[in-house]
Amino acid sequence: MSGEITRNPKLAWREVDGAMVIISPEDSQVHELNEIASLFWKHAEGKTLDQLVERISAEYEVARETARADLEELLAALGEKQLMFVAPEEKG
Amino acid sequence: MHLRKTDGVVHPVEALDGCVPLHISIGSVPLSLFIREEALLEPAMRRYREFAHNSENGFPIVLKKREKQTKESGEFSYLLDDAKIVLRSQGAEFHGVRHEYALDSLLRILLTMVLLPQRGFLLHGATVVRDGRAYIFFGRSGAGKSTVASLSPKGSVLTDEISLIRYSNGCWQAHGTPFWGEFRAAGQNRLVPVAGFYLLKQATEERLEILSVKQALRALLPCVLFFASEKSAHETLLRTLLGLIEEIPCHRLYFRRNAEFWKVIAA
Numbered sequence: 440m441s442g443e444i445t446r447n448p449k450l451a452w453r454e455v456d457g458a459m460v461i462i463s464p465e466d467s468q469v470h471e472l473n474e475i476a477s478l479f480w481k482h483a484e485g486k487t488l489d490q491l492v493e494r495i496s497a498e499y500e501v502a503r504e505t506a507r508a509d510l511e512e513l514l515a516a517l518g519e520k521q522l523m524f525v526a527p528e529e530k531g
Numbered sequence: 532m533h534l535r536k537t538d539g540v541v542h543p544v545e546a547l548d549g550c551v552p553l554h555i556s557i558g559s560v561p562l563s564l565f566i567r568e569e570a571l572l573e574p575a576m577r578r579y580r581e582f583a584h585n586s587e588n589g590f591p592i593v594l595k596k597r598e599k600q601t602k603e604s605g606e607f608s609y610l611l612d613d614a615k616i617v618l619r620s621q622g623a624e625f626h627g628v629r630h631e632y633a634l635d636s637l638l639r640i641l642l643t644m645v646l647l648p649q650r651g652f653l654l655h656g657a658t659v660v661r662d663g664r665a666y667i668f669f670g671r672s673g674a675g676k677s678t679v680a681s682l683s684p685k686g687s688v689l690t691d692e693i694s695l696i697r698y699s700n701g702c703w704q705a706h707g708t709p710f711w712g713e714f715r716a717a718g719q720n721r722l723v724p725v726a727g728f729y730l731l732k733q734a735t736e737e738r739l740e741i742l743s744v745k746q747a748l749r750a751l752l753p754c755v756l757f758f759a760s761e762k763s764a765h766e767t768l769l770r771t772l773l774g775l776i777e778e779i780p781c782h783r784l785y786f787r788r789n790a791e792f793w794k795v796i797a798a
Contacts, residue, residue: 451765453773455745462752462765469752471745 442528444483444491444514447521454481461522470520479513483523488514552591556584556720557638558695558706560645563589574631579709581717590622590645594634597627609640609758616640639693639710643756647764650771651697653756656728658689658705664726665705666796667694668784669754674731675786677713682790689719693756696725696775703779727780729796734785737795747781748772 446452452461459472459480472480483491488510495506517523552563553575561584566572571594597613607618614633615626618641625637643653656669657676668679680691689705692712696705699722707719730742730750742750751772759765786792 449762451762451769453766453769455748455773456743458745460745460748460769462769464760464762464765467757469749471749 441487441489442525443485443487444523445526446480446484446523450522452480463521470522476513476517479510479517480523483514488525552587552589553579554584554586554589555579555582556586556589557582557642557708558646558651558697559699559722560642561586561589562638562641563587563591565591565593567594571628571631571634575634578631578635578717581707582709582720592623592625592638592641594625594628607644607759611636611640618644635710639756640758642695643758646695646697647759647767647771649697650774651695652768652771653708653710654694654696654751655692655754655756656694657691658694658707658723659683660687660689660723661726661793663723665689665723666726667696667705667728668731669694669728669751670731671754675733675788676731678788679731679786679792680714682788682792686719688714688716689721689723691716697722698771698774703775725779727782727796729782729784732783732785733787735787736785737787737791738785739795739798740783740785742781742783744773744776746783747776750781750783751776 449465450461450463452459454477457474457477459477461470461472488507491510492503492507495501495510496503514523514525550565550567552565553572555562555564564575566575597615609616612633613627613629614637616637617624617626623641625634628634628637639653646652654667654669655671655676656667657680659666659668659679668676670676677691680688689707690710691714693708693710694705695708696703703725704722705725706722709718711718728747728751755768757768784792
């Protein structure tokens with residue numbers, strides 16, 4: 440997973456009291472992210488997982504493996520709800 | 532012929548020779564209904580009599596028989612049972628409307644679209660006027676909107692089913708609507724400043740809880756009538772609701788089926 444993390448461009452969203460409220464226009468489903476997921480939503484856009492692992496492990500003094508596992512879990516949860524995903528790497 | 536010029540552009544409403552438009556205004560949105568069928572025109576005139584308007588420049592709505600169509604870019608369309616609305620910037624067409632209830636439903640859909648850029652929306656809610664201010668009791672079907680309306684003094688209810696909220700003249704206002712549920716009435720075409728929103732919750736006691744911004748948004752969103760599927764429309768709705776929540780208090784109202792709830796609201 441070395442492609443850039445990106446928000447689903449179809450979604451409408453606003454930050455409310457530090458939390459992201461996201462609406463999926465296709466099915467009018469409303470998602471509300473918790474504090475950690477909201478931070479991820481704000482800061483992960485355009486970054487690769489490797490870049491985020493470096494940043495988190497440096498800022499919070501956690502092992503890279505731990506940071507990677509946590510971020511992968513979060514990204515998987517957001518991906519399952521089709522909120523964020525890793526864009527395929529451009530070739531060439 | 533009813534071809535009109537709007538800003539130099541002839542709009543695409545087709546000619547309806549001999550069809551006298553019914554001019555109404557709902558939520559300060561002037562509308563001109565072109566209804567050819569007598570069988571539909573008379574009930575419509577009755578239904579919207581309190582909303583009759585003298586403007587001849589209302590947003591044109593032409594009722595037509597059901598036609599097969601191809602979707603053009605930039606237009607909104609929505610299919611509701613056998614009836615369909617096609618909305619363009621210069622006017623709307625209602626296809627396959629066979630009775631006044633279908634007309635009513637398509638008008639609601641139209642208004643959600645027309646009001647959206649004007650900081651307005653329709654909400655599943657009863658609007659009751661007390662001391663010159665509007666109290667919006669909202670919730671999904673069965674929440675108690677009609678119950679609240681039935682417990683309120685005659686003449687104080689602007690709607691028991693669909694509230695129309697709009698920002699105008701520097702404040703949020705509730706407009707009377709012709710859209711009613713069990714309480715069936717002609718409605719009152721007036722607007723009143725909004726005092727507060729009350730999410731209805733039937734309980735064994737009367738109690739009021741103030742909702743946080745997030746809670747209020749979570750409560751209001753599922754109760755807003757909304758038919759657009761574009762991201763930009765949802766962004767506009769979010770912006771509108773958050774603007775409203777910043778200014779108008781939203782509560783959860785626990786209530787029994789009696790008028791005691793006014794005491795906790797007034798407290």
